[in-house]
Amino acid sequence: MNGTILALNAGSSSLKFRLYEVEGDKFTLVLRGQFDGVNENPHLSVKEAGGKEICNFDLEIGEHMQEDMLERIFSVIKPYTASRPLQAVGHRVLHGGGRFADPVLLNDEIVEYLETLIPMGPLHQPANLASIKLFRRIRPDLPQVACFDTAFHVNIDERAARYPIPLEYEAKGYRRFGFHGLSYTYIADRLREISEYLVKKRTVVAHLGSGSSMCAMRNGKAIDTTMGLTPLGGLMMGTRSGTVDPGLVLTLMEAENLSPAEIKHMLYYKSGLLGVSGISGDLRVLMASEDPNAKKAIDLFVFRACRELSIMVATMQGMESLVFSAGIGENSPVIRKLICERLAWLGVQLDDEANNANAEIISCPESRVEVRVIPTDEEIVLARQTSRVVSEALAAGQDVAYA
Template sequence: MQSIKEHFVLVLNSGSSSLKFAIYHYHTMHRQWSGVINGIGKASGTMKISDSHHHQLRTSTQHYRNIADAATAIILWMKENKKYCLISAIGYRLVQGGPEHRIPEIITEKVLVDLKALIFLAPNHLPEELSLIDTFLIAFPKIKHVACFDTNFHRDMPDQNKYYPLPIKYKEQGLMRYGFHGLSYEYIMQKLNQQHAFIDQKKIIIAHLGSGSSMAAVSAGIGVDTTMGISPMGGLVMATRCGDLDPGAILFMLKMNDITPEELDVELSEDAGIKAIAGTADMRDILKRRNSDKLAEDAFTLYCTQAKKFIAALAASLGGLDLLIFTGGIGENSFEIRERICADMDFMGLKIDHCLNLRSEKIISCQSSKVCIRVMETNEERMIAMHTKSILLACEEIDPKFSMHSGVETA
């Protein structure tokens, strides 16, 4: 008989050309293995897998045509290690679930039908995410599969921040500002609640800065405003996404060019952003080049200037600011971007300490700063694992006959 400690939750987090995965102990929520497949859809992709001590277990290179190929590679690895991988449930990050699907839930046939009808809301994300689910449903048909939506954190935004000033018929059709990166924001708020008393009395802005970038305003522990809207293309300029545009700019693009809405979608989400300015979507490359390349400096300046504007706007929405948090790949690792964003913001009470920021300390604000500025590591996969475990516990409460042990599967 297998030990109870050998039951796990598998977490899957897919991106446009990557797939992250992690395996957590069901009871301790300790991450046992984690990995990533990069370069999906490109000539050559890589799979890297590490153990809980960050020791590299596997590095391999091959061609992954699509997300299903990447999913199959993970399943094959799990088969090779099946004596260690008794999976109790699988949790997935889904970028969009429309107005009806926000809270984490078990994936059923009806949920899949609903999500397929919503592909138009997230055409660059949902098809791959649904393909991923289909592949793992076939490999693991007996266990619970749980959808965790990136929009959940923003579900309680007040109407003035949620709805667009458009005829009511569009609101009835589901047109609203959904907001994204919610799993990241949930994780940050959970950590803050563990570390600080009365955090729900603070006015907080969380800046999730990465290839996809957004910010969220939090008051009384609730997300009350955010930068992204109906899609992850809105708000801040990003690696390949345009960010906010005057609607007239979109009409201009359609009128002046013989392109379809689908082609426009690709241009705005894959060929815009800092890539359109500097010729590269990699912020690390831009930071290396910016002192000798004007286009790189222009992209860097635009990115940081827009971040400043949105911090000020969200602070106005909150009616003040107590805590600014940088997270995400860029927010956690780029001292140059944090420094430029916070420069000349002392009129808002933001004063960054150059030395603390250079060392990426947890707190990087000066002692005289009225606003505390922090750097925090996010962990969307752990948040998904915790939601998935909560769903299993709820199943046990509703149906005493249900046991997470009876549904375990090896790959």
Template sequence: MNDTENGEVILVLNAGSSSIKFALFDATCSPLARTPLWRGKVDGITGPNSVVSENGGDDQPLTLDESHPYHDALGYIRERLRTQLVGRSIRAIAHRVVHGGIKYSKPVLIDTQVLADLKSYIPLAPLHQPFALESIEILLQTRPDLPQVVCFDTAFHQTLPDVEKILPLPWSAWENGLRRYGFHGLSYCYQSIALAERYGDQARGRTLVAHLGSGASLCGMQDLKSVATTMGFSALDGLMMGSRCGAMDPGAVIFLMEIWKLSLERVSHILYHESGLLGISGISSDPRELLKVETTEPRAAMALALYLRRFIHEAGALVAALGGLDMLVFTAGIGEHNAAIRSRMCAGLQYLGVELNETANQANASVISTPASRVKVVVEPTNEEWVTALDALRLTEPANLQQ
């Protein structure tokens, strides 16, 4: 990462359990351009078939050191980054970190104390937190001169009222930080900006945003602030997802451990990786694949039926908390691109006055409801990387760095 003095860029890293997404933004643009100069993803980091893609291109095989795969993946990104800098310098590296705990409700510059705090939150997000922190720690060792900024998926939900955060457990649980935090906050933060720009006051009423990807959640907003959400203490709560269970009776978990004698580790793996669409269908965690075979595979049909039923249940709960619904927003991979799923979800919300324009829906148009619909239904692409870069840009202003 050799730096020069001919302009600055911000590198965004989003490290997951088996992947690192990366994006490079031009920090000299004002306002910050929403399309990155360069973006990509290293996937399958912990498996035998690692791949990399850049700027929407096809996956290419990538060989990583099995003993230090994350270190090796970051090294690859560093080498590719050198070819992208073309005379620019790196202003900051920005990271998406899932959990900020009770202490961190805003983006923050990394130092040894912040890193130690974030490591203490690993039990709150064991499948996501460690990998982001590993990337941060590697960069602290190899490039201590570069400012690193962390942005939290939990931060947007700080506006939740306490009655939405508290769990019906002994009071000591609340005092010790066991509460509903909410996730996908960077996506919802972007929606709060984009919806205001596109729809103005229309978006400031009772708005329900559906972030539907392999992980999925809903966020109820009023005045574009989070007031209710489906994910809670963990990323397992709420909607049924690709391979995650979503909300379920905790007694079932006790049964798995007490009667079936499954270990904590085994139960955790089942809930995160073997449940949801994949668990019910036995075929795929991707609704696109299940839609292809639902007429011939009863379990695929059942998986989709439950996926849609859980959406209707959870959406109804959030609409009740909002006191009604003015706007429904679909975002993320499934929300933005799967017209069939959107159509079925909207059919389940007709009692609210949702009327879908199927032609617009099939075209993935921005507005997919009819003019007569009491609820405006829209499709709004998310941009978590841009939100992360924007926060890093603000936090590394000279005045902020001197504080």
């Protein structure tokens, strides 16, 4: 495929996009942009690959915010696609359910199925589908590809995938899926690029951000992960609770007279760092605060992260490599240090100087576990998967337009 590909990564409160020039198997970043604070104080920033700023300004929240964002994206990329036509758009889609283990060309029937999965991803799935539908209306001729966050985990250990619930519900597809799959795909590929020996190690990847999870992997494949049927399970996050006793949910319904909708809102939007601190779900805000509840929230975040990591270690029966990634994992030496100090029992020894410098390897030479920091790149994975799907469809003589 030759031309350009637009990679869209829509979240609950942000929309990241990148434009890549594609020549065969070569992908060159042309520009990157991001809408932040979509639901509160929307802001657009766009830069060329070399760092030149294209735009940086606030937006007003309007009745048709999604449409406005996509129109602005088209306006920004238009000069860059004049001689290199836009060939396809790749969407990060949170949940593929039990049906999709690979990226897929989109059509109305597939989108209708993906809508049935919204209850399993109420923060992200609606935003993903909204972008797809708007592109369908604006550019029906343009191939659209869904790249699923669940796909990387499709072959995890069967014992890790199953819930101990009655067979009738397991047969209906109620199982653990796992998320952040595009990020883990990038990390697995990067480990292989670094060393074929490294990718074979029993590795835990810690994707730590406003949404956080961990993945146990070996040979570039997922073995276990902390999230489950939904992205609510596992680690404590910015506003999400992570795993809680299901009995707590039942008790809240009965003793506090909370409805399922109220509990869902609390666990997704009012818990995690925000709920424990009562201040913010942003770790940077909490680390700058002198409020004792801020420290309690940070301590609990670290404690819960280490507890979930120990589950990954138990699944693999050991750990030889630990990788930190995503916003917190890549940029917070303090959190990495606090986590690694609690992992001394596994033989983790941190090099403080390397850690403070955000070096690629932050463990001491004598550490039994090698600890790395690898910045993730979900958008390049989107572009690669989109190019592959469209190229294969064209080679097979298929109509690739959204139908």
